[in-house]
Amino acid sequence: MSSSVVRRIRILNLTRKPKPDSNISIALLHTTVPSPPPDLSNPTPLDPLISDAVSILTHHRSKSRWSTLRSLHPSGFTPTQFSEITLRLRNNPHLSLRFFLFTRRYSLCPHDISSCSTLVHILARSRLKSHARDAIRLALRLADEETETERVSKVFRSLIKSYNRCGSAPFVFDLLIKSCLDSKEIDGAVMVMKKLRTKGINLQISTCNALISEVSRRRGASNGYKLYREVFCLDDIKVDVTEKFVVRIKPNVNTFNLMMVSFYREGETENVERIWREMEEEVGCFPNAYSYSVLMETYCARGMMSEAEKTWEEMKLKGVDHDVVAYNTMIGGLCSNLEVTKAKELFREMGLKGIKCTSLTYQHLVKGYCKAGDVDSAMVVYRDMKRKGFEAEGLTVEALVEGLCDSDKHRALEAAEIVKDAVRESEFYPSRKCYELLITRLCEEGKMERALNIQAEMVGRGFKPSQETYKAFIDGYGTVGDEETSALLAIEMAESLKLRAGEEEV
Template sequence: MSSSTLKRILHRTLNPKPDSTHSSSISLFTTVSSPPSDPSNPTSPPDPLVTDAVSILTHHRSKSRWSTLRSLTPSGFTPSQFSDIALRLRNNAHLSLRFFLFTRRNSLCSHDVDSCSTLIHILSRSRLKSHARDVLRLALRIPSSEDRVPKVFRSLIKSYNRCGSAPFVFDLLVKSCLDSKEIDGAVMVMRKLKSRGIYLQITTCNALISEVSRRRDASTGYKLYREVFGLDEANKVKPNVNTFNLMMVSFYREGETEMVERIWREMEEEVGCFPNVYSFSVLMETYCFRGMMVEAERVWEDMRLKGVVYDVVAYNTMIGGLCSNLEVTKAKKLFEEMGSKGLECTSLTYDHLVRGYCKVKDVDSAMAVYREMKSKSFEAEGLTIEALVEGLCDGNKERVVEAAEIVKEAVRESEFCPSRKCYELLIKRLCEEGKMDRALSIQAEMVGRGLKPSQETYKAFIDGYGRAGDEETSSLLAIEMAESLKLRDEEEES
């Protein structure tokens, strides 16, 4: 951003119409890179307090300067005085920041947006971006009778030239707005700058689009993308692969898979923008989600032909898609290929395979993969545990104890919380096997987690005790079930 460009911005912002009263402000633009040696008003005499404070801060030792300042100014500084002092110290941004923190810690200045803006510029021109963002977030919290973001923006514009700031201060403002959940304010700043030919950095544009997509919806984010990059006009900032990736992910999460393909085509048409391995993974995941495995495998092969190196995310995406669509044999081959290439599997890799084998009713293979997973200290997801339980219970009733042990171990080691369906399946199968004590212990755990016994649970115990010849307990449970159902119906009616 050139000084002449910024001159036009500030002139339009501060002077919507020609006005001789702003002539002193406009003259500051002639020295953007070299601000005046005396930042105070040259037509008024120097403020002795400002001069003394600068002298103390620059010449006293670190240990004595703060106590001396407190003695000098028991009543503190005005925001304007702070700005003048900070500007005198602008070549020592760390000292300016310490002075700011000192005045806040000792309540020596009621900082306003303008005093914060001065420090923000000083920190920005010294590339102390994280500190600048901290002060920006503070400025955005200062109570105001008007909208806070526009006020901070105008203050930064007004003081930009005087402080000899850096252009990315406005990127920091947008990111700070996003940190503070001021989405509309961030969009407003982008539009104000863009209308004057000023463009945010690509990382800031991407952060803005991402946050809008996340907090609003993917379609709103896409509209903003077209506005930010001015796709129908000449624009100095072009979208990059990360721009397209974040939009594809946003649409995928909302189930709008056709839009993922549309974004992909737009990325291919963008000059100088090439999809990376993550881009391919998102597209493959989209096809896998829709059960379009032929298309997903075509993308996989396209990656190979284009020399894109497969990473763990790409392998997990394809393995997960194949397992979900019952093509476990192909998934296992990719799993073995990962090992041959020296790529470390993740817990997600094993989760996909275990659930895949359970889907095709190959419980023995699922258990083999699960044991390998445990041997590498990976924790299975809840859905994986429940798939194993269902597979063991449905495949062979004699393996229900094995299923119960898996649940017990998962609860103990990984704080796994079984669902009602999981509990009821175990109880039903244990009761069918006549293992009533084990079924009762699981029922107790179920109640301890706030899950009241359902009609199916009662029936499992009634039938179990009946098969065991304990008709008395079976009858008592039948009476209790009837009373429980009656009470539930009365509660629902009330």
């Protein structure tokens, strides 16, 4: 009876399908079955140097262990010895890292890709990610291959080879890809992603997004989009037999946001709307406030304010709170399209809701009022902005200067003071256009001394006087009755023009 039960249990165990485990995907990367990790609790290394070093590192006090190591082992360690020592210290990753830095500082080990890989695994399994990435970058530099892809491939193979023995964590490959991106080795990062994907090994979503973002930024939004479809297997690309054990990773809202921003920056606003539709079709992925802001910014840039306002209202219906980015987006769009009154209403609404304005909020309003020809309101907002401790960017200052100079109230001196304060307080560097506009208006108003000061500053910034600048001074001195200076400047202008013509011929 009992033997019959045993036989049935054995038959059941033989026919039962094995459960997938966390190591199956990694094991499939090997052409041979990996050897089990050593018994590190009771190590029996063949090399006595290894056991001596481990004993010194684990039992000596921190102040004496390093001097003892140097005195007992002045010739240092081979990369293999370093790896074996570090493996036996893997439960103390900080000590492993200090040992590595010690060997680097005193040139006690000619580290290679293999020794770096061991350290990377030990640091990764203990979540010391930044130090692990430093070690990966060193390994990439030590790889002596000619091409970027070959260097990355060599490091990748080394990490695969030592993965199981070091008891590593799967996201070590995420760290490799991110380190490649840090080193601008995009082709290598894409290569690692493809190799992992064909084996059904998922990267973290943050790694996928970082890879797509970097490709979009450096090689264009269209290439970033192609990579997105490949990363998330959206074109029926076949995967290895491990597919049945793998839960497919899905894009999240940040994936779609970064692609929308990439297309928007390149002016491909139609593609922004296409990405938006794909996001709505993705199960379990919902737009956030930033997603709506990007879409509204797209509509505003195309002058489609009614669509932008519909999107604004949709946020309310979907229960997505309007944050400061959304308000700034709409206020900027309304100001750019000369709907400053609506922008001011949203500005007041921000205050009522307790949402703090940013420098960008004020700058949108200043430029909007200037564009609408209401320079008095622009000055009110600008002064309020200064009281709140915000600094205006160059384009905002120049818009205000242009608004003041083009007004009918002879406000060139006021504009000159704004430029002076901006240069002193925020290192503002006026453009040639800004300088010439100030000089022209000051000369028209007969403020010749101040115009001369502006012109001297302009020359100090490397801008040579143009024909327009000469004409402004000639007319200005003529207006105040100084005909002699006006005539001298006319002669100087003619000589300057001849000299420049001669330089252009040469």
